[in-house]
Amino acid sequence: MPNARVRISARDQQVPLPTAPEVRRRPRQSRAQHSEKALRDAFVRVLLERGYAKTTIREVASVAGVGVGTFYEYFGNMRSLAAKWISDTVKDAELKLRQSFESHRGRPLAEVVDAVLDVQVKNIAADTQTWTLLFTLERQVSAPSAFRRHYDTWVDAWRDALACASDPPPQDRLAMVARMTHAISYGWLSQCMLTTDPPPSEATLRHELGLAVHGYLTGVARLG
Amino acid sequence: MPNARVRISARDQQVPLPTAPEVRRRPRQSRAQHSEKALRDAFVRVLLERGYAKTTIREVASVAGVGVGTFYEYFGNMRSLAAKWISDTVKDAELKLRQSFESHRGRPLAEVVDAVLDVQVKNIAADTQTWTLLFTLERQVSAPSAFRRHYDTWVDAWRDALACASDPPPQDRLAMVARMTHAISYGWLSQCMLTTDPPPSEATLRHELGLAVHGYLTGVARLG
Amino acid sequence: MPNARVRISARDQQVPLPTAPEVRRRPRQSRAQHSEKALRDAFVRVLLERGYAKTTIREVASVAGVGVGTFYEYFGNMRSLAAKWISDTVKDAELKLRQSFESHRGRPLAEVVDAVLDVQVKNIAADTQTWTLLFTLERQVSAPSAFRRHYDTWVDAWRDALACASDPPPQDRLAMVARMTHAISYGWLSQCMLTTDPPPSEATLRHELGLAVHGYLTGVARLG
Amino acid sequence: MPNARVRISARDQQVPLPTAPEVRRRPRQSRAQHSEKALRDAFVRVLLERGYAKTTIREVASVAGVGVGTFYEYFGNMRSLAAKWISDTVKDAELKLRQSFESHRGRPLAEVVDAVLDVQVKNIAADTQTWTLLFTLERQVSAPSAFRRHYDTWVDAWRDALACASDPPPQDRLAMVARMTHAISYGWLSQCMLTTDPPPSEATLRHELGLAVHGYLTGVARLG
DNA sequence: CATGAATGAGTATTCATTCAT
DNA sequence: CATGAATGAATACTCATTCAT
Numbered sequence: 001m002p003n004a005r006v007r008i009s010a011r012d013q014q015v016p017l018p019t020a021p022e023v024r025r026r027p028r029q030s031r032a033q034h035s036e037k038a039l040r041d042a043f044v045r046v047l048l049e050r051g052y053a054k055t056t057i058r059e060v061a062s063v064a065g066v067g068v069g070t071f072y073e074y075f076g077n078m079r080s081l082a083a084k085w086i087s088d089t090v091k092d093a094e095l096k097l098r099q100s101f102e103s104h105r106g107r108p109l110a111e112v113v114d115a116v117l118d119v120q121v122k123n124i125a126a127d128t129q130t131w132t133l134l135f136t137l138e139r140q141v142s143a144p145s146a147f148r149r150h151y152d153t154w155v156d157a158w159r160d161a162l163a164c165a166s167d168p169p170p171q172d173r174l175a176m177v178a179r180m181t182h183a184i185s186y187g188w189l190s191q192c193m194l195t196t197d198p199p200p201s202e203a204t205l206r207h208e209l210g211l212a213v214h215g216y217l218t219g220v221a222r223l224g
Numbered sequence: 225m226p227n228a229r230v231r232i233s234a235r236d237q238q239v240p241l242p243t244a245p246e247v248r249r250r251p252r253q254s255r256a257q258h259s260e261k262a263l264r265d266a267f268v269r270v271l272l273e274r275g276y277a278k279t280t281i282r283e284v285a286s287v288a289g290v291g292v293g294t295f296y297e298y299f300g301n302m303r304s305l306a307a308k309w310i311s312d313t314v315k316d317a318e319l320k321l322r323q324s325f326e327s328h329r330g331r332p333l334a335e336v337v338d339a340v341l342d343v344q345v346k347n348i349a350a351d352t353q354t355w356t357l358l359f360t361l362e363r364q365v366s367a368p369s370a371f372r373r374h375y376d377t378w379v380d381a382w383r384d385a386l387a388c389a390s391d392p393p394p395q396d397r398l399a400m401v402a403r404m405t406h407a408i409s410y411g412w413l414s415q416c417m418l419t420t421d422p423p424p425s426e427a428t429l430r431h432e433l434g435l436a437v438h439g440y441l442t443g444v445a446r447l448g
Numbered sequence: 449m450p451n452a453r454v455r456i457s458a459r460d461q462q463v464p465l466p467t468a469p470e471v472r473r474r475p476r477q478s479r480a481q482h483s484e485k486a487l488r489d490a491f492v493r494v495l496l497e498r499g500y501a502k503t504t505i506r507e508v509a510s511v512a513g514v515g516v517g518t519f520y521e522y523f524g525n526m527r528s529l530a531a532k533w534i535s536d537t538v539k540d541a542e543l544k545l546r547q548s549f550e551s552h553r554g555r556p557l558a559e560v561v562d563a564v565l566d567v568q569v570k571n572i573a574a575d576t577q578t579w580t581l582l583f584t585l586e587r588q589v590s591a592p593s594a595f596r597r598h599y600d601t602w603v604d605a606w607r608d609a610l611a612c613a614s615d616p617p618p619q620d621r622l623a624m625v626a627r628m629t630h631a632i633s634y635g636w637l638s639q640c641m642l643t644t645d646p647p648p649s650e651a652t653l654r655h656e657l658g659l660a661v662h663g664y665l666t667g668v669a670r671l672g
Numbered sequence: 673m674p675n676a677r678v679r680i681s682a683r684d685q686q687v688p689l690p691t692a693p694e695v696r697r698r699p700r701q702s703r704a705q706h707s708e709k710a711l712r713d714a715f716v717r718v719l720l721e722r723g724y725a726k727t728t729i730r731e732v733a734s735v736a737g738v739g740v741g742t743f744y745e746y747f748g749n750m751r752s753l754a755a756k757w758i759s760d761t762v763k764d765a766e767l768k769l770r771q772s773f774e775s776h777r778g779r780p781l782a783e784v785v786d787a788v789l790d791v792q793v794k795n796i797a798a799d800t801q802t803w804t805l806l807f808t809l810e811r812q813v814s815a816p817s818a819f820r821r822h823y824d825t826w827v828d829a830w831r832d833a834l835a836c837a838s839d840p841p842p843q844d845r846l847a848m849v850a851r852m853t854h855a856i857s858y859g860w861l862s863q864c865m866l867t868t869d870p871p872p873s874e875a876t877l878r879h880e881l882g883l884a885v886h887g888y889l890t891g892v893a894r895l896g
Numbered sequence: 897c898a899t900g901a902a903t904g905a906g907t908a909t910t911c912a913t914t915c916a917t
Numbered sequence: 918c919a920t921g922a923a924t925g926a927a928t929a930c931t932c933a934t935t936c937a938t
Contacts, residue, residue: 035898053277053364056932067899072934136363140277144418151419180412180432187411190402194368195375208404211447213440223435259923269929280907296909470837480861483902497687501725504928515903518931583878587808588725592866599867628880635859637851642816643823656852671883707919728911739920744913 036074038064043081047133052082052140082141089134090150093123094157101161109165110214116161117185117209124189125202132193151182157181169220177220184212260298262288267305271357276306276364295349306365313358314374318381323387333389334438340385341409341433348413349426356417375406381408393444401444408436450464484489484522491529495581500530500588530589537582538598542605544571550610558662565633565657566607572637573584573650580641599630606630617668625668708746710736715753715874719805724754724812754813758846759807762822773833782886788833789857791883796861797874804865820856823854830854841892849892856884 042064048053057078061068075081100119104112124131148191159178162168169177188209192199199205270279281302285292299305324343328336330350348355361448362371383402386392394403412433423429490512494503505526509516523529548567552560572579586595607626610616617625636657640647647653718727729750733740737818741840747753772791776784796803810819831850834840860881862869871877 049926053254057934063902069936070897070932071897077933139360139418150420150423151415171897176343176428176432179416180436183412183415184408184436187415188407191407191411192266193401194363195372197372204400208400211443212404212408212436212440215441215443216436217437217439219435281909292909293911293924294922296921297924299910339905505930506928516930517903517932518901521901525929584811587866588812596867596869599863624876624880627864628884631860631863632884633857635863636855639823639855639859640851643820644813645820652848656848658857659891660852660884660888663889663891664884664891665887665889667883728915730911733921741927742918743917745918749912860900 030141034068035064035066038066038083039071039074039081043085043131047137052137079141082137083146086134086138086150089130090153092117094153097154097157098160101164104170105164106166108163109169109217112148112161112165113181113213113217114210116151116158117206117213119186121189121202121206121209125194125199125205128193128199129192135190135193145179154186155179155182169217170224173220173224177217180216181213184216188212242278257287259290262290263295263298263305264309267309268354268357268434271361272353276361289348301383303365306361307370310358310362310366310374314355314377317347321378321381322384325388329388330390333386333391333393336389337405337437337441338434340382341430341437344409344428345413345430345433349429352417352423353377357416359417378405378410379403393441394448397442397444397448401441404440405437406432408440409433412436482663483512483514483518486514487519487522487529488533490580491533492581495585496577499609504592514534527589530585531594533581534586534598537578537585538601541571542601545602545605546608549612552614557610557615557617557665560609560613561629561661561665562658564606565661568633569637569650569654569657572641573647573653576641576647580609583638602629602634603630617665621668622671625665628664629661632664633657636660662669675833683812707736707738708740710738710742711746711753712757713834715757716802716805719809720801724809751813754809758810758814758822759804763831764827766825768795769829770832773836777836778838781839781841781889784833784837785853785885785889786882787883788830789878791858793861793874793878793881796865797871797877800865800871807862807865826858827851827854835891841889842896845892845896849889852888853885856888859879860884 008010008219039060042060043055046060046063050059055078056070059077063073064071065106071215075084096119097116100115101112104115137151142150155175155178158181159174163174168174190207192205200208229248241378263284266284266286267279270284274283279302281295284302284305285295288295299308320343321340324339325336328339335424362374362436364367366374379399382405383398386402387398392398416429424432487508490508490510491503494508494511498507500570503526505519505645506516508529511520512519523532544565544567548563549560586598590598603623603626606629607622610626610629611622616622637653640653648656687692700854714732715727718732718735720871727750728742732750732753733743736743747756768791769788772787773784776787810822814822827847827850830853831846834850835846840846841849861877864877872880
């Protein structure tokens, strides 16, 4: 069925282009940033509706209300845009994670972990759609190396969190323990997003995750 | 050389057909099965080299040593082939998982769990590439519903495993506990495949996973 | 009309951009119109050489001197282009037919009919190749309903012609008489185009057609 | 270029005329004839449902209940089958036409003509679907020369009919008059089949056609 | 800086035709 | 003789990318 393209094309429905004379030739900076933001938002919207495989530059530009040429001004191709979006979102999340344990430095491990888990669960539960999208996209567009880099960033954050407790895991086990801790929380949250609809309540997610992470750390403490 | 079609061989290396004199109808069947199998194998090989997005029917057929028309004879399109491959592989793994705890029916939970984990780790560790591929593919080609269906199949297997122990988790917690148990083992193994190169040794994978799952189950037993 | 890409009209109706519209729009438009016209002409040329069944989009685009993508920009597929060409040509012919009897309103039937036949024969005789092509194409590409629509348009024109005479056929016979009148002229002209090479002279075509149509109308007048 | 297959594609070549059908390669007769008949019937059935453009050998064979290979045993390609069907049907009709005026030899022109028109209208009205199909097919598959040949056959038959009357048209006008006579009857009947649904009653078809043909012949007699 | 018409390489898909059984 | 699995040439169609305006 050729040409059956629905073509969302919010372009026509969207805010009229700056036809007013006074706004005409003043793209100083605000216009440029506006286009970039518009493209980014359009990307997420189209991604949600079509999935990455069917997301075309034409449609993203159209939904953003700019020409395809403008897309190329800001992003050389779809992967760049996708990578940028992922990177920004992940960086933001990692920052929150790091902030979460700063104020618990030197406190017992259990307390530090709870602080981190609280933030993690809240952050994802606050916008499950976006995170589902991100988890999926990551594997599709990221080169394996890029995925690994992001993953390691998260593992590092966990390691720093665990290390700042008054009773951290043994130094020689730290890297592996941090990796498993992240594997559990990331695995649990992402898989719940992808396989349950609606997802468990934030409380359930948090409770079960607490049991798993604390249980694991207890095991490590007792059995190495 | 433009049209230097590789076409090596699959055809030339073809094993002489075992034409048992008494079976008249066989030749066609075995030829058919040969093409189908060749396509399947070629698919996995190309997938490994190019990734799903760059896997073309032309190349799969070429590597399989058959014409493109033959591809369409057996699979209407790439998604069908991918879906079939995933489905078959997953079914096989689930079968192994189920067999693993049959012989431990009525034994303590820890023993049952260890049996399952042994098989799981061994199965995946035996062919990490294939499983990495499969994990990635699943999200790209499966409709979300199909992914969920497969996932639930695994969760169900875990539930049956946990339930057959002499000291199973409380009945009302069983579903959630099975889900988390699977999340931990699946998350740990798949993420290790995707983010570490080379992956941890089978022993390390197994040890750490044991700590996590047993730790979680202990937590469930003590705190609900 | 399947796959009629709406974009064409959308483009033409588009609101002028904020910058000096009269200078901005022109070049693009004329380029656009040039491509569309070139494709149309190329289509007819290829049709003449190859016949519809062997007319490929690639060749039409190539003959037009544009890329295949450009073809799809203006016509979603070959049928659209064919339908558009037929429709335009037929509309033009019908217009000529209608104009031909306007100036004979209220005159005797024979005079009105002669005026119409003069125009019909001249129009077709002026470009026999094109009309041969069109008659053939119509059956191949038009859905039966579209063919019928065009046909009825012509019958309607004839009915209006007959009705404007001072001595028209009886009202209750008008529709049928118009249909036969058209059947005779269309049948005669199209069949002569298709089965004689070279076709009869314009004078012969006209004379014989006059005998047939007038003879029929006389019969109607005398015998009903 | 290795794969430069010539692909002369019999389909593209002229339609080979049916050659001496009585001696096929000695097929037990009954079985062979059965397959051939089945294919022919299947062809018409599929043609009716799909139209010629979408009629595939696979489907015709499948509907006929034979293998595709068998199709090639009897007809080398679709055009041959189509040509054979057309040719046979037309020959049969022409035979009926010729028989119709044999018994009116030496009678007045009007009587001879009525006899011919009676048979023509009855023959077509008896199976409108088939004739609609045939009219359409003829232009699509026949090379122009083949169409002309069939057409001339009909014109010849009309000429013989007109000539056997006691008051035939003048000798030097005979060819042209026969041509127009056929153009009127063929045009009227075929166009009614194609553009009206349901078609006019047999009586109406016959009455109107009589007016037209007799009117024309009267005109010829009076005005040349 | 922004635009979008034009481009054509690349892909999926169809289907007439062959030939081993 | 009949069969239908295998074939691959041929074609429609998509969409990232460029560049004249």
